[in-house]
Amino acid sequence: MVVGGILVSVGISVGFLLGTGLILALLLILAEKKILNxxxxxxxxxxGERKIEVKGGGSLLSSLGENNIxxxxxxxxxxxxxxxxxxxxxxxxMIGPVEEPYLGTEERKKQIRLSCxxxxxxDIKIRVPKELLSVRKFKGKLLHKRPLTYDIVELRIELxxxxxxxxxxxxxxxxxxxxxxxxxxxxRAYSMASPPSDKNHVELMIRKVPNGICTTWxxxxxxxxQEVVFSGPHGKFHLxxxxxxxxxxxxxxxxxxxxxxxRDMKEKGNTRKATYFFGALTRRDLxxxxxxxxxxxxxxxxxxxxxxxxxxxxxxxxxxxxxxxNVVASYMPDCSxxxxxxxxxxxxxxxxxxxxxxxxxxxxxxxxxKFV
Amino acid sequence: xxxxxxxKFFVSxxxxxxxxxxxxxxxxxxxxxxxxxxxxxxxxxxSIGLGGAVMFVTASTTALNYLxxxxxxxxxxxxxxxxxxxxVIIAAFVQLLEMIIERFSEKLYYALxxxxxxxxxxxxILGIALFMLNKPYTFWQAFAFGAxxxxxxxxxxxxIGGIREKIKESELPKGLEGPAITLIIIGIMSLAFxxxxxxxxx
Numbered sequence: 329m330v331v332g333g334i335l336v337s338v339g340i341s342v343g344f345l346l347g348t349g350l351i352l353a354l355l356l357i358l359a360e361k362k363i364l365n366x367x368x369x370x371x372x373x374x375x376g377e378r379k380i381e382v383k384g385g386g387s388l389l390s391s392l393g394e395n396n397i398x399x400x401x402x403x404x405x406x407x408x409x410x411x412x413x414x415x416x417x418x419x420x421x422m423i424g425p426v427e428e429p430y431l432g433t434e435e436r437k438k439q440i441r442l443s444c445x446x447x448x449x450x451d452i453k454i455r456v457p458k459e460l461l462s463v464r465k466f467k468g469k470l471l472h473k474r475p476l477t478y479d480i481v482e483l484r485i486e487l488x489x490x491x492x493x494x495x496x497x498x499x500x501x502x503x504x505x506x507x508x509x510x511x512x513x514x515x516r517a518y519s520m521a522s523p524p525s526d527k528n529h530v531e532l533m534i535r536k537v538p539n540g541i542c543t544t545w546x547x548x549x550x551x552x553x554q555e556v557v558f559s560g561p562h563g564k565f566h567l568x569x570x571x572x573x574x575x576x577x578x579x580x581x582x583x584x585x586x587x588x589x590x591r592d593m594k595e596k597g598n599t600r601k602a603t604y605f606f607g608a609l610t611r612r613d614l615x616x617x618x619x620x621x622x623x624x625x626x627x628x629x630x631x632x633x634x635x636x637x638x639x640x641x642x643x644x645x646x647x648x649x650x651x652x653x654n655v656v657a658s659y660m661p662d663c664s665x666x667x668x669x670x671x672x673x674x675x676x677x678x679x680x681x682x683x684x685x686x687x688x689x690x691x692x693x694x695x696x697x698k699f700v
Numbered sequence: 701x702x703x704x705x706x707x708k709f710f711v712s713x714x715x716x717x718x719x720x721x722x723x724x725x726x727x728x729x730x731x732x733x734x735x736x737x738x739x740x741x742x743x744x745x746x747s748i749g750l751g752g753a754v755m756f757v758t759a760s761t762t763a764l765n766y767l768x769x770x771x772x773x774x775x776x777x778x779x780x781x782x783x784x785x786x787x788v789i790i791a792a793f794v795q796l797l798e799m800i801i802e803r804f805s806e807k808l809y810y811a812l813x814x815x816x817x818x819x820x821x822x823x824x825i826l827g828i829a830l831f832m833l834n835k836p837y838t839f840w841q842a843f844a845f846g847a848x849x850x851x852x853x854x855x856x857x858x859x860i861g862g863i864r865e866k867i868k869e870s871e872l873p874k875g876l877e878g879p880a881i882t883l884i885i886i887g888i889m890s891l892a893f894x895x896x897x898x899x900x901x902x
Contacts (some may be wrong), residue, residue: 341778348785352792363799424810 372453373397378461382448388414389444398463398559399456400502401515405444412443419452464490465559466501468530470552476615479536480581481547482521484529485556492527493561495520497592498585498669500697501530501560505545516542517562519585519671519697523592530558531588535581565669565697567593572693573666574600577656577680579607582671583616585697589669590620594627603631603659607652607676609638611645633659652676653683664688670696713844716837720848723897724831726824727856728890733824737857737886738879740818742868747861750815751854755847757797758825761790762846765829766839786829794820824853860885 366384371391373379382391389405389412392398403409407426416439423431427442446452468485476482487493500519507513522531537543550556565585567574576586586604593602608614613636620632635648635655648655660666668684670677677696684694726732733754740750765786773779798816802809819825828849832842863885872881 337777340776341781344776344778345781345784348788352788356792356795359796359799363803422806422810 366449369448370451371395371448372451373461374455374458375453384448384450386448387444388416388420388441388446388448388452388454391448392443396464397456397461398465399443399460400517400559400562401444403444403514407442407445410442413440414443415439415455416441416443416446417453417455419450420446421449459562459564462494463559463562464493465557466490466493466530468556468558470550470554470556471529472552473546473550476533477580477613480615481534481536483532483534483546483550483556484522485532485558487528487530488555493530494527495524495561496566497524497588498566498697499561499563500565500585501532501558502562503532503542503546504557504559505542506549508545508549511541511545514541515559516540518581519563519565519588520561521584521587523588523595525592525595531584533581533584533587563697565671565695567669568667568695570667571600574602575656575660575663575666575668575684576602576604576671577607577652577668577676578604578671579652579676580613580672582697585671586669587616590623590630593629594623599629601629601631603633605652605656605659606632606634607655607672608634608636610636611639611643653679656680657683657687660684660687662688664690666693668694668696670694672698674698709840713840716841716844717848717851720828720845721852721855722893723899724849725852725856725890725893725896726828726849727853728886728893729897730827730831731890732827733822733853734886736818736822737853737860738882740815741857741861741864741882744858744861744865746815747857748854749811750818751857753815753819754822754824754857755850755854757790757794757819758828758850758853759843759847761786761793761825762829762832762849763839763843764789764793766832766837766842769833782830782833783826786826790825790829791820824849856889859889 364385368381369384371380371382371388378397380392380395380397382394386394387405389399389401399412399414401409401412403411405412407430410427410430413430413435420439420441423436423441424445427445430442431440443454466487467489468487471484471486473481473483498519500517502515503518504513504515505511518532518534520530521533522529534543534546536547567589576589578586583606590602590604593600604620606614606620614634617632617634620634624630624632633648633655635650635652636645637649637651639645639649663684664687666689668680668689670680677698681691681694681696685691720726724730727734727737736750741747765782768785768789769779769782773782773785794816798809801816828846831849832845835841835845837845860882864882867881876884
């Protein structure tokens with residue numbers, strides 16, 4: 329009898345809890361359907377260049393993503409990276425507290441917004457750089473991952489969906505890491521080292537960054553045969569349309585876009601003169617020397633200059649020694665008619681810009697890709 | 701006669717409100733809702749934002765929880781479930797409120813929007829709903845108690861925010877920076893609020 333009473337009261341309380349929970353959950357779901365229903369909204373991109381219809385209520389970034397327009401974003405829409413800036417001409421919501429700190433006065437005047445924080449609640453007009461409309465999301469399979477030096481690996485990825493990529497040599501892709509340990513997915517930019525003619529493969533060179541979320545994933549978790557996801561092509565780093573002599577300067581994984589450009593030049597029967605200064609600390613940081621030397625022998629227009637800054641004096645290294653900036657200065661006393669293409673850390677790029685401008689190169693002829 | 705009754709009723713509401721706001725200040729006398737207070741009270745404007753949101757939510761959820769307790773839980777004989785039910789009701793109410801605000805007032809949404817999720821887990825609100833049960837209040841008295849408690853929290857966090865804004869420029873010993881000095885400020889302020897105690901007894 330007593331047991332029966334306890335059972336009844338337990339039954340009542342459990343039933344009541346479940347009932348209340350269910351009713352409240354239903355109420356919330358209904359409310360979300362009713363209250364947060366904005367109907368279909370139209371996103372007009374670049375004054376009618378493209379018009380897409382989306383279900384209202386989502387963020388601009390995700391609504392565009394669903395329609396295969398990928399605005400660069402590293403944090404996945406949490407308002408932490410500020411990469412996803414677009415110009416919202418009409419129909420954007422107010423600037424919220426999350427994006428407040430990322431927008432300067434100039435940007436506010438131009439109506440620049442973080443697309444992950446703008447909610448699509450009505451018809452909206454935006455302007456994005458033209459090349460973003462050709463950016464797509466790719467799925468591929470890692471064919472191989474092989475070490476180039478002790479801290480740089482080369483990835484070769486076969487494209488699965490879509491099967492081909494069109495890009496200009498020198499551009500980069502945004503590689504998406506998978507979740508591991510306590511890290512979320514992140515997107516990081518890596519230049520393509522493969523020539524554009526190899527349409528169904530992409531090659532990347534990735535240097536290990538200590539504690540880097542994406543590079544640690546690449547080095548320790550990514551395995552051959554695994555599926556990889558990236559978006560691209562991005563970036564404006566590519567050869568100009570002139571006949572000026574080219575000076576490439578890059579060290580480490582900065583070789584990636586230049587290796588792509590060089591192979592592209594060879595395939596297209598280029599005749600522009602080009603010199604590639606490869607700066608490294610010691611011999612263990614060098615790679616592809618054989619391939620670049622071979623290219624130098626094959627074509628008349630190319631010259632390869634590797635230089636080591638920290639190589640012990642007693643070693644049998646016969647190439648150049650010293651800081652890459654000094655080597656460039658001694659090889660190229662007059663750069664007034666050349667163009668510079670630089671790739672590497674911000675510090676190295678700034679130092680090289682100084683040397684090149686001192687040798688007579690104007691800043692508008694210096695192109696660079698800073699690896700932050 | 702009826703007028704006198706009305707008068708008495710009104711006075712009791714005012715008394716409950718002021719006692720909940722001052723003598724029984726939920727933040728300074730009961731030390732509830734401390735975590736969000738420490739996190740948000742760096743500036744006066746955010747303090748006012750969160751304080752206002754808390755005030756509104758306490759007043760409404762105390763009333764809701766009063767109805768729930770007296771007309772559902774007591775008849776069913778399951779008063780002991782009040783803690784869970786109150787939490788669920790507060791959470792659902794805040795969610796619903798957030799949706800409504802988002803839909804109808806963009807300005808208010810951005811002013812309160814980031815604070816609303818914080819409120820769901822604010823123990824001051826649950827505390828006020830539970831303290832309300834200690835006294836034999838009528839519905840409107842419970843409402844006044846909730847509004848007063850929220851108002852007290854609003855007042856306290858705004859004052860703390862003002863003080864923290866003033867001392868931002870001052871040089872503090874390293875160990876006292878941030879939450880440490882805030883806790884000391886709260887301690888001194890609660891001493892001041894102790895002065896109110898005994899003024900009103902209900």
